Amino acid sequence: MQSKLILIIISIAMLPLSSFKNSPEHQKMVIEKKRDSISQGGPKGLIGKWVMDGDHNTYIELRSDGTIIEKSLGEPLKRYWLLKDSKLCLKANSIEGGTEMCLEYLLREDMLVITMNEMRLHYARAKE
Known part of the structure; x- marks a missing residue:
């Protein structure tokens, strides 16, 4: 019973972190970084x-x-x-x-x- 409670608490704690990773700001930053390194090619x-x-x-x-x-x-x-x-x-x-x-x-x-x-x-x- 106690291990289930700990698992639920850990799952709830991880939820905000995973939503940050998929936030529009994060996704835009990842896309721009890829565009700069691939499309722009360099200097x-x-x-x-x-x-x-x-x-x-x-x-x-x-x-x-x-x-x-x-x-x-x-x-x-x-x-x-x-x-x-x-x-x-x-x-x-x-x-x-x-x-x-x-x-x-x-x-x-x-x-x-x-x-x-x-x-x-x-x-x-x-x-x-």
Whole structure:
């Protein structure tokens, strides 16, 4: 009888704690934390439009929602981006096979250098 009473008291005491975990404020905080780490991909300094040095028709636009618009030849391509192990990873959509390519990058204020196949690509932040 006494063990049932202790079990009931513990259950009642746990109820407020479990409701706090599922509160709208807690859920919003968890969702925002996930969005920041996945969608944003990393430093806010990467977000923006970057134009290739010497070729103003070639650019990448890293968006805060985790998408990237790449434009070089032809129509712009929409892909996804995030940071993994200090590398900038670009992922094609499922129609394009969903392949992922992770590249080394160096960010210095308004300059972004991406290394691809031992070739360094220099980009400057667009002044739009």
